Amino acid sequence: MIVAAADAVAQLCDARPPGAPLLPPVEGLWPVAVAVALAAAEEGLAQVSVDDPIQQVHQAMWRPEHPRVEVGTR
Numbered sequence: 001m002i003v004a005a006a007d008a009v010a011q012l013c014d015a016r017p018p019g020a021p022l023l024p025p026v027e028g029l030w031p032v033a034v035a036v037a038l039a040a041a042e043e044g045l046a047q048v049s050v051d052d053p054i055q056q057v058h059q060a061m062w063r064p065e066h067p068r069v070e071v072g073t074r
Helices: 002-012 029-042 053-060
Strands: none
Touching: 002 029, 029 053
16 A cells, blocks of 8 residues: 555656655645555455545545634624
8 A cells, every 4th residue: 555655646746847846735645545545455455345436535535624703893
């Protein structure tokens, strides 16, 4: 699974241009999770059936939710 993650990150990056970031933005890392899920399934280590890995990863992703704060006027 570590190799699958490393390969997926490497495919998302192009560090050739000078000043290019070495890692992709966090928002674009979901393909890494898909690769790890598929590797876990292939190795027999997945705890759930991996039927639609893209959808399953998107459903399992944590998304920060900030409470709405109402600012009153005085």
